[in-house]
Amino acid sequence: MNELSNSVNINKPAGHKTWEVLFEAIDLSCGYGGQVVLDKLNFKLWPGFFCGVLGPNGCGKSTLVNTICRVNEPLSGRMQFAGEALSLISRQKLATNIAVVPQETHIAFPFKVREIVAMGRNPHISGVFGTGFDLDSEKVEQALQMTGIAHLSEREITHLSGGERQLVLLARAFAQEPRLLLLDEPTSNLDISHAVKILRLVKAGVEQNGLASLAVFHDLNLACLFADYLFLIKDGTIKYQGETNDVITEEILNDLYDLPLKVHSPAGLGRLQVSVRV
Amino acid sequence: MSSDNQQRRMSAFLYCFLLLLLLVVVVIAAAAVGAARLPLAEVGQVFVNLLSGSADLLKNGDGPGAAARMIVLEVRLPRIMSALLVGASLGVAGAVFQGLLLNPLADPFTIGVSAGAAFGATVAILLPTFLILPAFMAGPAIVPWFAFAGAVFSLALVYFIASNRGRVMPESMILAGVIVASFLSALISFCKSIAGEKLVSVVFWIMGGFSGALWSQVLLLLPYCLICMLILQAHAGALNIMAMGDTTALQLGVEVYKIRRRLLLVAALMTAAAVSVSGVIGFVGLVVPHINRILLGPDHRRLLPASALLGGLVLVAADTLARTVAGATEIPVGVVTALLGAPFFCVIFKKKFHQ
Numbered sequence: 001m002n003e004l005s006n007s008v009n010i011n012k013p014a015g016h017k018t019w020e021v022l023f024e025a026i027d028l029s030c031g032y033g034g035q036v037v038l039d040k041l042n043f044k045l046w047p048g049f050f051c052g053v054l055g056p057n058g059c060g061k062s063t064l065v066n067t068i069c070r071v072n073e074p075l076s077g078r079m080q081f082a083g084e085a086l087s088l089i090s091r092q093k094l095a096t097n098i099a100v101v102p103q104e105t106h107i108a109f110p111f112k113v114r115e116i117v118a119m120g121r122n123p124h125i126s127g128v129f130g131t132g133f134d135l136d137s138e139k140v141e142q143a144l145q146m147t148g149i150a151h152l153s154e155r156e157i158t159h160l161s162g163g164e165r166q167l168v169l170l171a172r173a174f175a176q177e178p179r180l181l182l183l184d185e186p187t188s189n190l191d192i193s194h195a196v197k198i199l200r201l202v203k204a205g206v207e208q209n210g211l212a213s214l215a216v217f218h219d220l221n222l223a224c225l226f227a228d229y230l231f232l233i234k235d236g237t238i239k240y241q242g243e244t245n246d247v248i249t250e251e252i253l254n255d256l257y258d259l260p261l262k263v264h265s266p267a268g269l270g271r272l273q274v275s276v277r278v
Numbered sequence: 279m280s281s282d283n284q285q286r287r288m289s290a291f292l293y294c295f296l297l298l299l300l301l302v303v304v305v306i307a308a309a310a311v312g313a314a315r316l317p318l319a320e321v322g323q324v325f326v327n328l329l330s331g332s333a334d335l336l337k338n339g340d341g342p343g344a345a346a347r348m349i350v351l352e353v354r355l356p357r358i359m360s361a362l363l364v365g366a367s368l369g370v371a372g373a374v375f376q377g378l379l380l381n382p383l384a385d386p387f388t389i390g391v392s393a394g395a396a397f398g399a400t401v402a403i404l405l406p407t408f409l410i411l412p413a414f415m416a417g418p419a420i421v422p423w424f425a426f427a428g429a430v431f432s433l434a435l436v437y438f439i440a441s442n443r444g445r446v447m448p449e450s451m452i453l454a455g456v457i458v459a460s461f462l463s464a465l466i467s468f469c470k471s472i473a474g475e476k477l478v479s480v481v482f483w484i485m486g487g488f489s490g491a492l493w494s495q496v497l498l499l500l501p502y503c504l505i506c507m508l509i510l511q512a513h514a515g516a517l518n519i520m521a522m523g524d525t526t527a528l529q530l531g532v533e534v535y536k537i538r539r540r541l542l543l544v545a546a547l548m549t550a551a552a553v554s555v556s557g558v559i560g561f562v563g564l565v566v567p568h569i570n571r572i573l574l575g576p577d578h579r580r581l582l583p584a585s586a587l588l589g590g591l592v593l594v595a596a597d598t599l600a601r602t603v604a605g606a607t608e609i610p611v612g613v614v615t616a617l618l619g620a621p622f623f624c625v626i627f628k629k630k631f632h633q
Contacts, residue, residue, distance in 0.1 A: 071528045095531025102526060108380050109521050109576035119519050123531030176530070 017048035017228075021080075022212045023068070023180055028077035030060070030067035036075060037063045039236045045180060047210045050203055052217050052227030052244070056257055059233045061216040062103070065184045068214070069100050082179070095123035099178035101169050101198075103185045110156040113168050117143050117153075120175030143175040147201055163194030170198055174205065181205065183215035187222065195219070199226045220261075220274045224248055232256050248272045288573050290580035297587035304591055305362070308598040309354045313606065320346040360491040360555055361597040361611070362590040363499045365562055367552040369589020370507055372563030373570070373581050374545040377517045378538060379448040385564035386549040389455035389542070390436050391429045393462040395553040398428020399483045400469045403476055421483065422495065422554040429550030432458050437542070445535045446542065486557030486612035488597050495555055506548035507586060513541055514578040521576065559612045561619025562589050562596075568626055 023045040031037035037060040045051055053061050066072045068079065070086065079086035081097060089097070099120070107116075118140045144150040147167050152160065157168060166186060173181055181202065187195035203226055205211040217223035223230065223244070230247050232240040234256050240247050253261045253274065260277040310321045324347050371386035379388065386392075402424030439454035440446050466484070473480055516537050520527045527534045549563075570584045593611070596618070600611040 066525070069529050071525050091528065091533055092531040095529065098529075100526075100529040102529075105523060105526060107522060108382075109377075109571075111518070111521075111576055115518070115577065116522075119522065119530055122515070122519055125515075 017046065018210075019046055021045070022047050022082060024080040025068075026078045026080070028067070028079060029075040030063050030072060031075055032063070032072065034075070037236060038067075038233070040077070041238050043231060043238055043241060045212045045214055047179070047212045048206060049212060049228050050206045050226055051212075051214045051229045051231065052223040053214065053231045053233060054217055054220065054223055054256065055233030057218075060236065061233060062184050064233075065100065065182045065214070065216060068180075069098050069182055070094060092123045095176060097178055098180045098182065099173035099176040101166070101173050101181070101183045101186045103188055104162075105165070105169060107157050110158045112153070113149060113155050113157060113160070114140065114144070114153040116157055116168050117171045117175050120172040123176065137175075139175050139177065143171040146174055147171040163190050163197075166190060166194065166198060170201060179212060181211055181213045183213065185216050185218050188218050195222060202226075220248075220253075224272045224274060245272055248274065290574055290584065293574060294584055294587055297584065297591060301362075301587060301591045301594070304595050304598070305358055308358050308594055309350045311598060311602050312349075312354060314345075314349055316346045316349065321350055324350045356493045356496050357488045357491040357597065358594055359496045360488045360499070361593045363496065363503050364488075364552040364556040364559065365566075365593025366586040366590040367503045367506070367548045368559065368563035368593070369566040369585035369587075370510060370582050371545045371549045371552075372589075373567035373578065373585040374510055374517065374541055375563075376567055377521055377578055377581075378541055378545070379452060380521065380523075381448065381452065382568070383564070384452070385560075386545070386552075387459075387558065387560070387563065389451055389546060390432045390459035390462070391546050391549045392553050392558045393459035393466070394432025394435075395425040395429040395550060396484045396558055397432070397462045397466050397469075399425040399554070399557070400466050400473075400480050401428070403479045403483060404469055404473055407474065407476060425554035426550055428462075429553055430547070432462060433543075433546045433550065441539075444539070446538060451542065482610065483557050485610035486559040487600070487608070487610050488556060489601070489608060491555075499551060499555060502551055503548055506544050507582070509544050510541065510548075511579070511582050513537055514582050517541070517578040518576070521578075557610075557612065559593070559615055561615045561623065562593055565619050565623050565626070566592060568623070572626070 021044045025041050025043050028041040029036055029039050030041075041064070053064065055061055063072065067074050068086075070091065081089060081094075086094070118137065120143065121137050121139060141150075144153050147170055149164065149167050149171055152164060152168070157165060160168065170186070183202065186202075187198055190198070199215075199222060202211075202213055202215065206213050215223075215227070217227070227244050230241065230244050231238045232247060232252065239256070240252050248263055250261060250263050253259075253263065262275050262277050264273045264275065266273055306318070306321060306325065309325070310316050310318050327347075328351070368386050372384075375384040375386055375388055376382055378384075381388075399421050402421045436451065436454045436458050437446065439457065440450040442450070466480075470477055470480055516527075516532050519530050519532050520534055520538065522530070524534050553559075566589045567581060567585050570581050570588060574580050574584055593615070596614040597611045600609045600614045603609065603614075
């Protein structure tokens with residue numbers, strides 16, 4: 001992955017990376033109940049790119065994710081998905097294109113892991129009595145295998161640890177076979193090994209299958225390690241954006257977090273790392 | 279639900295088949311017992327004739343089995359069928375409400391439909407005392423219609439209070455239901471205080487029962503409930519996904535607000551019809567879905583048909599107990615379900631919270 005990131009160049013994308021726009025936001029404003037949280041955003045997402053969103057708490061990162069997947073309607077502006085206006089795509093069709101891994105989900109009923117993952121197939125099923133899940137689908141099996149949770153498939157979700165639960169939700173998102181995968185702080189409550197495991201799986205999907213991904217990070221160093229491209233949010237807008245190694249500078253980070261941070265470039269990593277100045 | 283992580287669940291097909299067998303046994307037994315105890319062979323003969331569609335079923339006035347045929351067909355069977363339909367409706371509606379409101383303590387009456395029905399029935403019972411009514415509105419036949427109207431009215435009121443630009447949130451639905459129900463309960467209490475000699479009728483109606491069951495009611499209820507159940511069953515998969523929460527369900531392509539609105543209305547209208555025939559019968563709609571969820575898991579596609587069967591079974595059995603256990607006097611069936619249902623529910627509740 002390091003090699004890849006080093007070779008990234010605005011003019012010469014490598015691997016599955018292409019600058020063909022999959023998703024585009026044009027003057028997009030989002031928020032709740034008329035209250036503007038993010039104003040006039042302009043950005044694009046590309047297949048084969050792992051994009052990250054950074055910014056202080058409450059800056060509207062989750063709002064952005066919820067607006068892209070149309071849980072919240074945008075206040076103004078437009079969104080385009082593969083050249084089509086997002087607002088004209090039916091919710092079911094949208095769910096075959098965009099999947100979301102949420103931060104934390106409270107699941108009230110003790111569904112089995114396989115049942116939860118199979119719910120990812122719902123948007124692909126049509127018919128009156130067909131909605132719901134197809135437990136035997138090959139795609140469900142693939143998603144279980146890919147995320148390494150096949151051995152948990154008959155367990156109840158309510159009995160799993162936080163890290164296992166998050167893998168189940170990632171598997172469900174994979175079962176949706178999306179072209180764009182959104183992650184809303186998917187690792188914020190996980191230990192470092194589970195966090196890295198999740199992000200590696202997403203990265204593999206991005207690099208091997210040309211998935212486009214937008215992940216909200218709260219951990220700067222994980223963002224530096226995994227994201228190809230970063231959107232930095234402050235004051236209700238995307239204040240900085242660019243390839244990771246270009247925007248992770250002490251000047252920008254100090255502005256973003258109002259905190260003196262130090263940027264390191266560990267030898268041989270090819271990625272920047274950030275620490276607090278004490 | 280179970281201390282065992284690798285939880286084994288019953289095959290839904292086998293479970294439903296067993297319920298169906300048991301239901302047949304209970305229905306035949308219920309047709310045989312009562313004030314006049316009928317020999318099982320005669321009752322069985324009536325059922326065989328009924329199912330094979332013998333044309334001279336009712337005309338044949340004499341012969342050895344005539345009395346049995348009369349009692350079973352005209353008195354007991356309408357009652358059994360009413361109990362079966364009401365029980366099935368309450369079981370399914372309970373499962374749907376628990377799934378929709380994401381609340382294990384929800385039941386078909388949580389959103390106030392029963393209070394509306396009870397108020398409507400109270401008004402119908404008291405009306406002749408205060409007004410001179412045209413002939414077609416007099417008599418007990420009008421009570422279910424008033425009850426149904428009351429239930430629909432309270433549903434409309436709850437929906438109006440709870441909805442916000444076409445969206446209903448589970449919590450606001452429960453809250454609005456509680457508010458409307460307590461208001462209507464106060465109105466019912468007021469009516470009782472001025473009811474005079476009609477007080478007994480009001481109290482008995484609210485306690486619930488099937489003693490006046492008619493074939494005409496059954497024939498109205500049957501297609502109505504079947505259609506409601508089919509609509510609900512068609513959305514069972516969506517209900518599973520909506521159990522994940524609104525945000526996740528939207529992200530999985532489910533039109534959450536539209537489907538929730540539709541299911542709330544259909545389940546509540548089914549409950550309204552059931553309540554207007556039977557009165558307020560508690561605990562069936564609460565406990566039946568819980569038993570099934572423990573045995574079958576939370577998949578609504580299996581839960582709804584199983585709850586229909588178990589709900590029908592339980593209510594037919596409870597009604598049979600209600601009319602036989604105390605000899606000539608009949609206990610209100612609502613009393614039987616609550617007396618048996620409440621302790622049972624306590625056991626489940628304790629068991630779940632001790633794990």
